[in-house]
Amino acid sequence: MARTRLYRHGALESEDLPVREVARRLRDGDVMAWIDLCGPSQDELAELAEELGLHELAVEDALHAHERPKLHQYDTHCFLSAYAVRLDERTGRLRHAELSAFVTRHALVTVREDDRFDVDLLVRRWDESPELAGSGVGYLVHGLLDCVVDSHFEAVQALDEHIEHLEDLVFADRPDDVDVQRRALSLRKSLVTLRRVVLPMREVVNGLMRRDRELVDAALVPYFQDLYDHVLRATEWTESLREVVATIRETQLDIQGNRLNLIMKKVTGWAAIIAVPTAITGFYGQNVPYPGSGEPWGFWVSTAAVLLLSGGLYVTFKQRDWL
Template structure:
């Protein structure tokens, strides 16, 4: 609980929230992790939360949004982190009830790093006097910065994938798997980043009285980051598609080159094969009409065939 921007109490029971809110200078933050509707019943009664909003807060996979009700607003956002080694995206959902004096956050799991949000609030204590607007800004700032960091990491991984495309000996299976994972991650990022433009824009509306006065420039900064992340995501999505098409074109060109080489060797070998096959080896040679000659020729065929196979495999022709 903050009063006049100063942290005065924490760790208190839910039943005390209504007592604190009788003071117009008090601002309360309450956090839940993985609650049920029954767990939210007490605070729902304390703050007069709408039943539909409480239901959305409990159920997962809501769209990033801001819904307005008579006594409060309901916010849904997603934090994201990226596994740099595999290019796999991890998403954590958070719902929030925003009233005039209280912010209630509902985390769907432990993956949402709420401690980092608290650290942002503590680092900007001079803004705490702005009440709920200060808390909402810190929450959105953490979420949007996470989106921006994920998009930046995806950009770096896509650049690394570009270098692999033009490698002298590319590993096509690894490239295909990598590009597929990056494309899936980009699709998921796009789903959580694009709606944030509408969310932040709605929060900045003056009739909500959240981004008023001193907090307005800070929310504008968050909105600018949202726009940059959205535009960056769209460009990366097109870039991954271009890389995949380039990879297929290069693979096709290399296949044509390999076919030229193989065809050339086949033509060279076909001439002596045709001559000896037509005339037959009807003159004496080492091992003629002996078992030793048969086994020697068989061994030569096996060795030369194995040598060609190894050479072709090394050059990725097979």
């Protein structure tokens, strides 16, 4: 179902009117409207495009999924695409909701492929600042992008917490290397996806603030500047986390290498200790006459030699931290 809102003179006048009725009322110069279409057909969107004068290339982009976050300027309107994201706490995977929007002089038309984007949150965001509605469509666009960028911030913050937990796993006494590797690769994949949707938002927000578009008035300038600052912070945070995950992976490999060297050092030390009784007992086990052969003192001499030499090697290796 389509959701609509109609504003007149900066005040909310009505909600959930039919799309055709909203398009008809937009012919008055003192109104602005929001039209939301969830999973529209090509004919439905084409009909609205004809009514509002939307460019066919923009309509085509809105109907095709997996568009890059971007902002395009046409003669009568702007077209932007963006992604709201959410991190699945159980799997650590990033879920995204694609959103396309047509920004005309008096209307904001949002197009969604499904209901993964929280439209109720968007409506609440607008209702929290009704005093800005007099600024026109820029007020609606700001609320929309504010929801999108906030989702980026929440996702990168959640990823940061997951990475901190991963650091604790790496330095655990008995780490599960397979689990650490799986988590690291999953987080790295999520960060790559997040970077793809966050990085282009700088161009989107910066492009909307251009004065020749006449979308952002003096009252909205501080809000868009704050939005742009949030985009930069989310971008920098994402880049830093990507470096942290790479560092964690390198640290894990270094720890595994050091642990293997320590194990090999201990194994070599014990092998040297075991070699002493093996050599002595092998010597006294020869089938030829030798000093002490068949005599009790020969047994005691060999036993004493095993104990003294093995004990001496153990003490020496222990002092040098080889065991």
